[in-house]
Amino acid sequence: MLCYPDRRSALRAGAAVAAGALAAACTPAGPAAPAKAAPDKPAAPAKAAPAKAAPAPRRFAGQPVEIGHGPRGRPGVALTFHGNGDPAVAKAVLAEAERAGARVTVLAIGAWLDAHPEMARRILDGGHELGNHTQRHLAINTLPEEQAYAEITGCADRLKRLTGSIGTWFRPSQTQYATPLVRKLAQRAGYPHVLSYDVDSLDFTSPGAAAVVRTVIGPIQGGSVVSLHFGYADTVDAMPPLLEELARRKLRAVTTTELLTP
Numbered sequence: 001m002l003c004y005p006d007r008r009s010a011l012r013a014g015a016a017v018a019a020g021a022l023a024a025a026c027t028p029a030g031p032a033a034p035a036k037a038a039p040d041k042p043a044a045p046a047k048a049a050p051a052k053a054a055p056a057p058r059r060f061a062g063q064p065v066e067i068g069h070g071p072r073g074r075p076g077v078a079l080t081f082h083g084n085g086d087p088a089v090a091k092a093v094l095a096e097a098e099r100a101g102a103r104v105t106v107l108a109i110g111a112w113l114d115a116h117p118e119m120a121r122r123i124l125d126g127g128h129e130l131g132n133h134t135q136r137h138l139a140i141n142t143l144p145e146e147q148a149y150a151e152i153t154g155c156a157d158r159l160k161r162l163t164g165s166i167g168t169w170f171r172p173s174q175t176q177y178a179t180p181l182v183r184k185l186a187q188r189a190g191y192p193h194v195l196s197y198d199v200d201s202l203d204f205t206s207p208g209a210a211a212v213v214r215t216v217i218g219p220i221q222g223g224s225v226v227s228l229h230f231g232y233a234d235t236v237d238a239m240p241p242l243l244e245e246l247a248r249r250k251l252r253a254v255t256t257t258e259l260l261t262p
């Protein structure tokens with residue numbers, strides 16, 4: 001059975017094969033269907049099914065609902081990024097991480113994924129983690145229940161459509177900590193935990209790359225979760241010296257799941 005890794009190659013291949021054969025691609029392996037079972041109506045267009053569903057959220061035993069950092073005394077740290085802004089800047093940050101063998105966690109804004117849907121796969125293909133940072137990045141703690149919930153599920157729906165999973169993590173927008181209501185809504189939407197952080201890089205204030213590195217390296221320790229942002233040139237420039245300094249301190253940038261996995 002032919003199986004196309006993505007919609008584009010399926011469409012390319014589709015030019016050369018019958019529509020019925022294209023629709024059959026990626027169905028479970030088994031005996032070939034007899035010709036008479038072929039649909040007599042034209043086959044529906046092939047859906048953009050993800051090649052492989054991204055991991056679903058997990059509950060981590062012993063961790064509070066809102067996680068600010070992982071276990072101390074271990075060499076892992078999690079660099080977590082607010083996923084928004086110019087995709088070229090985002091790709092430059094990812095490339096710097098990958099050059100140093102680092103894995104990061106991206107909390108994507110739903111509206112950003114709407115504008116740049118290819119970023120979801122780019123992030124996952126780099127071995128990074130992808131999560132939910134609400135649909136529009138409003139001050140979620142101040143919204144009425146229904147609107148706050150819609151902000152969470154709006155982004156979750158997009159992640160599900162693009163990757164087969166609602167994303168591994170949820171991080172509230174415009175706040176370090178979620179209110180009890182927002183925590184409850186995140187759990188209702190399918191996220192057992194809310195991902196906070198214990199180190200704020202302040203990179204969004206564009207203080208210069210050297211200041212970003214200093215602000216992170218000062219308080220960081222094993223188990224830390226660092227808040228960073230896509231969309232800022234300083235963050236791109238800060239990545240190589242930051243990763244070098246982490247290596248010097250025998251700290252390794254890992255995904256948040258790896259950080260919390262015993």
Ligand SMILES: [Zn+2]
Pocket residue numbers: 082133137173174
């Ligand atoms: Zn944010």
